[in-house]
Amino acid sequence: MAQLRPGRAAPEARVLPGRAAPPARGAMSLEALRYRRGSLRVLNQLLLPQRSCYQEIGGVRQGWEAIRAMQVRGAPAIAIVGCLSLAVELHGGAGLGQGKAGLETFIHDSLRYLVTARPTAVNMARAAEELGAFTSQEAQREEATAESLRESVIQWAEAMLEKDLRDNRSIGEHGARHLLQASPQDKVTVLTHCNTGSLATAGYGTALGVIRSLHALGCLEHVYCTETRPYNQGARLTAYELVYEHIPATLIADSMVSVAMKEKGVSAVVVGADRVVANGDTANKVGTYQLAIAAKHHGIPFYVAAPSTSCDLSLAEGAEIVIEERPSQELTDVNGARIAAPGIGVWNPAFDVTPHELITGGIITEMGVFRPEELREALTWAVKGE
Ligand SMILES: CSC[C@@H](O)[C@@H](O)C(=O)COP(=O)(O)O
Numbered sequence: 001m002a003q004l005r006p007g008r009a010a011p012e013a014r015v016l017p018g019r020a021a022p023p024a025r026g027a028m029s030l031e032a033l034r035y036r037r038g039s040l041r042v043l044n045q046l047l048l049p050q051r052s053c054y055q056e057i058g059g060v061r062q063g064w065e066a067i068r069a070m071q072v073r074g075a076p077a078i079a080i081v082g083c084l085s086l087a088v089e090l091h092g093g094a095g096l097g098q099g100k101a102g103l104e105t106f107i108h109d110s111l112r113y114l115v116t117a118r119p120t121a122v123n124m125a126r127a128a129e130e131l132g133a134f135t136s137q138e139a140q141r142e143e144a145t146a147e148s149l150r151e152s153v154i155q156w157a158e159a160m161l162e163k164d165l166r167d168n169r170s171i172g173e174h175g176a177r178h179l180l181q182a183s184p185q186d187k188v189t190v191l192t193h194c195n196t197g198s199l200a201t202a203g204y205g206t207a208l209g210v211i212r213s214l215h216a217l218g219c220l221e222h223v224y225c226t227e228t229r230p231y232n233q234g235a236r237l238t239a240y241e242l243v244y245e246h247i248p249a250t251l252i253a254d255s256m257v258s259v260a261m262k263e264k265g266v267s268a269v270v271v272g273a274d275r276v277v278a279n280g281d282t283a284n285k286v287g288t289y290q291l292a293i294a295a296k297h298h299g300i301p302f303y304v305a306a307p308s309t310s311c312d313l314s315l316a317e318g319a320e321i322v323i324e325e326r327p328s329q330e331l332t333d334v335n336g337a338r339i340a341a342p343g344i345g346v347w348n349p350a351f352d353v354t355p356h357e358l359i360t361g362g363i364i365t366e367m368g369v370f371r372p373e374e375l376r377e378a379l380t381w382a383v384k385g386e
Helices: 060-068 076-093 097-115 121-139 145-184 206-214 233-244 256-262 288-298 371-384
Strands: 033-037 039-043 055-056 188-192 220-226 249-254 268-271 276-277 282-285 302-305 351-354 362-365 368-370
Touching: 033 076, 033 276, 039 076, 039 188, 060 076, 060 097, 060 268, 076 097, 076 121, 076 145, 097 121, 097 145, 145 188, 145 206, 145 268, 145 302, 145 362, 145 368, 188 206, 188 256, 206 220, 206 233, 206 268, 206 302, 220 233, 220 256, 233 249, 249 256, 256 288, 268 288, 282 288, 288 302, 288 351, 362 371, 368 371
Parallel strands: 188 220, 188 268, 220 249, 268 302, 302 362
Antiparallel strands: 033 039, 039 055, 276 282, 282 351, 362 368
């Protein structure tokens, strides 16, 4: 594991005005992060929905800490914040004084370190691999200087933001079209889990992007979002986004999903992903697996919506995915107050793996919707065609 490196002290977080009331339709969409060259601010999601507070990320160490503490979370957002935290530190001159070779080492060390923040989502690891390879390639060019290397790496990180947003819009379109074709009704009711919206991505969202697209088409009847225990990303973040966007939605506890499927006319379940492996097995927020089982029982199509950056063809099956275990307090306490009996043991895996055979609707990517067994070939072709 890379060593912790001293970062700059965090400047005071700026607290924007109080409780976030739902704004008028057409207002700007929520932003997990605000970036301009040399400056990165992330919305501290631990404080939502009570407070909307952006805090400065001065470099890699602060990026790592924000990811680890789940101030920013969601597979794509983790990678984007990680890489942009490096871009900010590079912009400030880090590693530059050590010449081209020293700067290259600094970049590789920083990327290795960022990957250690959280293990299950593959996006940061993939970005580190790709940016690492790009860095080595750039550094090998004879005419490259430390300055040009720095500039190229900053631009690479900046391009991630744009691409994720574009990919999410494509996911939304492909997913909405597929759901509507598969449904006998003109309007569909979707059940979703965890948070997969603007707050988990560069914007628009993955599973929530599909929901947004359906809503924009006038083809969304209703959304059921789970509270997503123990961290409550559904109750705090997805519910916030849905209210913010004026999308008709109802919050349910995780334990209500089967009865909701039975009684509420759910047309499809759409969730996000932290890692989709070669056979289509998918790691996502804990509780996803039981949702897929319940969907199968009720004959409801189950979809995973994920950009190709969340896919990991290096792993053959879900059993190989490292599942993050989080601190017991996330389960025993609510807002700092203990609710569980003192002395009880706690198991708190943050994710579970849904076997590919339960992903009956398909895997919605920016390239189209695939059956789990088609994914490997589709992604391989996409890479060859680049
Ligand atoms: C578009 S994000 C998809 C997933 O990352 C999301 O559903 C999820 O599981 C997030 O988990 P988190 O622990 O909040 O980072």
